[in-house]
Amino acid sequence: MRTVDEHLNDILGGVTALPPLDLALLEARGTVLAEPVSAPVPLPPFDNSAMDGYAVVASDVAGATEADPVRLPVVGDVVAGDPAVSALRPGLTARIMTGAPMPAGADAVIPVEWTDGGTAHVRIVRSAPPGHYIRRAGEDVREGQVVVPAGTRLRAPQLGMIAAVGRARVTVRPKPRVVVVSTGDELREPGSPLGHGHIWESNSFMLTAAVAEAGGVGYRHSTVDDEPGSVKDMLEDQLVRADAVITSGGVSMGSRDVVKEALTGTVKFHKVGMRPGKPQGFGLMDGTPIFTLPGNPVSAYVSFQVFVRPALRAMQGLPPEPLPTVKAVLSGDVKSPAGLRHFLRGRLTYEDGYTVDPADVQGSHQLASLASADALIIVPEDVESLPAGAAVDVMRLPA
Numbered sequence: 001m002r003t004v005d006e007h008l009n010d011i012l013g014g015v016t017a018l019p020p021l022d023l024a025l026l027e028a029r030g031t032v033l034a035e036p037v038s039a040p041v042p043l044p045p046f047d048n049s050a051m052d053g054y055a056v057v058a059s060d061v062a063g064a065t066e067a068d069p070v071r072l073p074v075v076g077d078v079v080a081g082d083p084a085v086s087a088l089r090p091g092l093t094a095r096i097m098t099g100a101p102m103p104a105g106a107d108a109v110i111p112v113e114w115t116d117g118g119t120a121h122v123r124i125v126r127s128a129p130p131g132h133y134i135r136r137a138g139e140d141v142r143e144g145q146v147v148v149p150a151g152t153r154l155r156a157p158q159l160g161m162i163a164a165v166g167r168a169r170v171t172v173r174p175k176p177r178v179v180v181v182s183t184g185d186e187l188r189e190p191g192s193p194l195g196h197g198h199i200w201e202s203n204s205f206m207l208t209a210a211v212a213e214a215g216g217v218g219y220r221h222s223t224v225d226d227e228p229g230s231v232k233d234m235l236e237d238q239l240v241r242a243d244a245v246i247t248s249g250g251v252s253m254g255s256r257d258v259v260k261e262a263l264t265g266t267v268k269f270h271k272v273g274m275r276p277g278k279p280q281g282f283g284l285m286d287g288t289p290i291f292t293l294p295g296n297p298v299s300a301y302v303s304f305q306v307f308v309r310p311a312l313r314a315m316q317g318l319p320p321e322p323l324p325t326v327k328a329v330l331s332g333d334v335k336s337p338a339g340l341r342h343f344l345r346g347r348l349t350y351e352d353g354y355t356v357d358p359a360d361v362q363g364s365h366q367l368a369s370l371a372s373a374d375a376l377i378i379v380p381e382d383v384e385s386l387p388a389g390a391a392v393d394v395m396r397l398p399a
């Protein structure tokens with residue numbers, strides 16, 4: 001038997017970051033930037049107004065009050081996008097809109113609310129210091145500044161930032177394409193009737209969704225029957241479109257452990273010191289990583305989070321870190337098998353710190369308790385029981 005860490009390290013040693021790809025901005029959503037993006041010009045590129053109002057020479061309005069307004073002639077309008085180079089002499093004002101370039105000579109903006117809104121002449125009832133409501137060139141981003149570093153997942157704010165520095169395309173690590181397939185003669189498609197001894201197939205739906213939550217693109221393949229030839233044929237067909245393959249089922253000790261039969265030699269099968277998820281396999285087929293996860297649904301899901309998710313992160317050029325982990329106080333006693341790292345389903349609540357409530361049932365076929373969990377309580381290999389009130393590490397499941 002090998003440890004969880006040994007198996008994870010073996011997997012991480014076998015996967016590499018996908019080669020970078022040049023994509024149009026919106027196609028790059030959710031991918032990971034492979035090169036730093038920097039600003040070719042300062043942002044804003046020019047001094048501009050932060051308010052709709054009047055560009056003035058601050059000293060002209062120094063004495064303005066409600067009782068004694070300053071009246072200035074309005075010589076024109078400066079709007080956002082105005083290409084004309086405007087200038088203002090002392091004693092004059094121009095209407096200016098938010099984002100419009102400051103006219104040369106003006107050094108403050110008076111918001112329209114402090115005036116009578118006049119178009120030929122304007123009455124200004126409050127003074128303002130030089131620089132008032134002016135957004136300076138470069139005060140958001142300096143010329144040459146890196147605005148999004150390599151290794152950043154591109155979400156909405158980063159895509160906005162990259163567009164704002166004038167880039168239409170970016171070099172990214174693409175989302176890993178992951179084919180997900182279940183094996184088992186007992187499995188029936190959801191939506192079809194069940195005969196005796198049959199169950200509806202669920203792992204492939206769960207794992208395909210988990211791939212997407214980990215930043216990949218999941219392709220669900222229909223269930224493969226318990227024939228080693230079928231598994232091999234399926235893999236040969238799928239490898240052309242896959243950066244990785246996940247199978248579920250057929251890896252333990254049964255007479256029909258078809259994945260094991262089909263892939264021995266390519267994939268190495270191990271017992272890993274964890275519960276759930278003891279029977280595991282990993283290997284490379286023509287250089288493509290193949291994860292053979294156990295068939296029990298909770299085992300398959302926990303295996304995905306512990307082993308496959310970090311590997312998919314590495315393929316995206318991200319650190320292969322585990323799911324975010326918090327310290328929490330147990331609300332009830334738990335028992336754990338000696339020598340195995342136990343991942344127990346639980347629910348987290350927060351009030352002056354986290355409390356975690358272990359699910360009442362923890363069988364690896366009991367999917368309902370996973371569907372209502374939001375966390376996995378980690379009980380280390382050398383701990384066999386923990387009382388209510390003990391502090392534990394808890395992995396938060398993707399929200």
Ligand SMILES: Nc1nc2c(c(=O)[nH]1)N[C@H]1C(S)=C(S)[C@@H](COP(=O)(O)OP(=O)(O)OC[C@H]3O[C@@H](n4cnc5c(N)ncnc54)[C@H](O)[C@@H]3O)O[C@H]1N2
Pocket residue numbers: 182183184186187199200201202203204248249250251252253254257276277278279293294295296297299364365
């Ligand atoms: N003699 C032993 N038996 C078992 C051992 C062992 O060490 N010695 N390990 C047990 C553990 S732990 C696990 S986990 C399972 C793993 O078995 P397999 O990976 O071979 O999976 P199957 O036998 O195909 O299925 C197990 C279980 O899960 C259900 N299943 C499978 N695929 C799906 C799916 N896609 N959707 C829903 N449910 C699925 C299947 O019907 C079985 O009930 O082995 C133990 N046995």
Ligand code: MOO
Pocket residue numbers: 274275276277278279294296299300364365
């Ligand atoms: O390890 Mo199995 O995955 O406990 O049910």
